[in-house]
Amino acid sequence: MKQNQLQKWQERLSENLSAYQSELNSMDRRQALYNGTRGIQVIDKESTAETKNANTVRNIVTELIEAQVDSSIPMPKVSARRQEDEERAKTIEDYLRNETDRLPFEKMNDLDERITPVQGGDYFLVEWDADRHTHTTRGELTVTLLHPKQVIPQNGVADIEDMDYIFVRIAMTKDRVREQYGIDVSQEGEEAPEVRGNGSMAEDLVTVNFAYYRNKEGGIGRYVWVNDIELEHLTDYQARMLDRCRNCGEVMEKGKCPYCGGTKAEKKTEDYFVLPEDVTRSDGSVIPAWQEAYRYPEGVEEILVDPYTGMALEGVPELYQEQTRIPYYKPDVYPVVLRRNVSAFGKNLGDSDVDKIQDQQNAIKKCDSRVQDKLGKGGSILTLQMDTEMEYSDRQLKIVRVNSPSDLSCIRLMNLQADASGDMAVAEQAYQAARNILGITDSFQGRQDRTATSGTAKQIAVAQSAGRLESKRIMKNAMYADLYEVMFKFLLAYSDEPRTVRRDRLDGTTEYSMFNKYDFLEQDDAGEWYWIDDFLFSVDTSSALASNREAMWQETRQNFQNGTFGNPQNTETLLLFWSMMAKLHYPMAEETKTMIEQQLQQQQMAQQQMIQQQMAQPMAQSGQVIPEGVGGGISEM
Structure with missing residues (x-):
């Protein structure tokens, strides 16, 4: 059976x-x-091969792609379908x-911003790493x-989402494969070194093939192999799976059954779990570990028939407690x-910017080479x-000896x-x-733009270019x-423990x-219990501005x-302003905020003492006993 599955997926991949x-x-x-190849394409009816190299390369491909790099990471924006889910x-x-x-989204985004316009698109892989533990949590998103x-x-x-299956090929070390799947692949070679961007083979690496596919129930299955060795086959790999004893079916603990002592286990898909204790949610409500339910007594049908009249009688269920x-x-x-870079009909990836300007790059290399030759x-x-x-x-002043002045002509x-x-x-x-073709202007590249004669005009030019x-x-x-959305669904599926959320x-x-x-x-x-996951996911379009601290x-x-926060002369307004600047990581903003807080506390204490003194003066003049703490400690006149 394993050999049949392996052959099937190998053939599909091939x-x-x-x-x-x-x-x-x-x-x-x-x-x-x-990368700036020197090869010049000679395009004619017979050949499109690179026949010669350019003397110099003005790499407009790199220049125009680097001009589009956007370092900002769009932040999530989640909307609820119902008011109670806000x-x-x-x-x-x-x-x-x-x-x-x-x-590490900053590092991934930096590489993503270059791969996508060059190749027309790239991919992100979301996984749950169950081996990453903290003292209070088990597993993390990767x-x-x-x-x-x-x-x-x-x-x-x-x-x-319309595919029946999709393949992912990742280079992994042989030791990591053995640790993760428990199978020795030390004798295997690297099948596809090109998937890691290097054509040379590495002795310590192997190419691990992952096949993700839709199973008959609509779930996701996964088949994993290296060369001719099957590593894993999970028909529903996103379902919860537990190691159960082959003898009695109980859950294994540390490789041994706590009931029968068996050591042989097999993975079983779990559809439900029982609560071991009451669960308290964030709003204070409690999901009880035991709840009341009704059932019919053993041997009693739901519909009873009167033996004398032949009329149907409803059975009476009994109340009981169940987990x-x-x-x-x-x-x-x-x-x-x-x-995708730009959507293209009928293609998995989008259109590549390199494909659009490769003819212009080739023409520039030809022209520049001719200029160098000339x-x-x-x-x-x-x-x-x-x-x-x-x-x-090499002297600047040279001597020429002639017989007569007429020889100078x-x-x-x-x-x-x-x-x-x-x-x-032409270049x-x-x-x-x-x-x-790509919509890049001088203003977009930060160059001097003589058509924009004012700051407003330059902003308009940049906005028009950005619109392209x-x-x-x-x-x-x-x-x-x-x-x-995929990250949230993985969190909902596998994060069993409450996790801390930081909010500014x-x-x-x-x-x-x-x-x-x-x-x-x-x-x-x-x-019946069910999970709420029908939220609307988008991104915060203001995140690009928020990421630009200056x-x-x-x-x-x-x-x-402009007085948006209040009167700039008030201490409360200054405190709000420096609190915002501290949140934006302005230098020395946190120290300034602390000093203003101290000044505000001193002002409040001074105002309180002044009020107490004003209250104490009429009482002292009338000969009344002044309560303790009023009037700066004066007890009586």
Whole structure:
């Protein structure tokens, strides 16, 4: 059976890999152009091979792609479908923001911003690492960036959710494979070294093939193998699986059955679990470990028939206590999320920027090479009479001996430098055409733009250029929205313990709460428990501005000066302003905020003492006994 499964998936991978090979070859060509290859394509009816190398390369591919790099990471925005789920949506949003800080999204985004425009797209892989433990939690989310070479889609299907299966190929060390799957692959070689970006083979690495597929119930299965060795086959890998004893079926503990003492275990899919104790949710409500239920007595049918009249009588159920059974949540989504550069009909990946401007890059290399040849092969010719003596040295002032002044007319210099202005004009025209294709302007690149004569005009020019590239930002935001939804579903499925959520308030203070999966558990009228996961996921479009600290400092300072926070002369307004600046990590803002808080406390104490003294003076004049603490400690007159 294992051999049949292995052969089936190997054949599927081979077939789809062959159909995808032309795209893989294009990826190598695009990457070479991005890296600045010197090869010049000679395009004619007979051949498109690289026949010669350019003398110099003006790499407009790298220049125009680097001009589009966006370092901002879109932050999650979660909306509830029902009013009673608003607080839950806020908790999801805050926790996902915490996860973006914990995970290396800055590094992944930096690489993603270059792979996507070059190759037309890339992928993110979401997994749950059950081996990562803390003192209070078990397991953590992991997100990995995948190059499109590492993902082989089902041939002919453009959207991942419509695929019957999809392949992921990852290079792993042999020791890690043995630790994770318990199978020795030390004698195996690396099948596909190109998936890690290096064509040379490594002795300590193997290529692990993952096949994710839809099972008959609509869930996600996973088949894993290396070369001709099966590592794992889970028909419903996102379902909860426990090691149960083969003899009695009880859950194993530390490799041994606590009831029969058996040591042989097998993984069993679990659909439900019982609560060992009451669960308290964030709103204070309690899910009881035991609940009341009704059942018919043993041997009694639900419908009883009167033996005398033949009429149906309803059986009377009895009340009893049973343990609360909760269904395990399953994401049932592919863990692979695709980011496209620009959508293209019928393609899994989007359009590549390199494909759009490769002709212009090729033309520039041709023109620049011709310019270099003309400049290098050109020169000057000096004509002299046969008997004219001329000094050949590096001195600026040279001596020429002639017989008579008339011989000077025979000394002539002829410049043989070829005209390269036409080639330079064609190269510049190709460069401008490439920029126009991608929508890159001088203002967008930060260059001097003479058409923008004022600051407002420059802002308009940048905004117009940004509008040309808005489609790419929309695709990036859509990918992050899908990624956050998959991350939430994995958290809902596997985070059994409450986890701390950090939230920044508007006044600059920090609030801590808990992400508890049981907050998303509800019970219907029939007493069945179900999970709430139908939230709307998008991204916060203002996150790009929020990530630019200098712009936020300037914006906050301008709002303070305009009186948005209140009278700038008031201490309370100053405290609010510096609290906001401290939240934006302005230098020395936290120390300034502390000093203003101390000043405010001193002012409040001084005002309180003044009030006490004002209250004490009338009482002292009338001869009344002044209560202790009033009037600065004066007891009586």
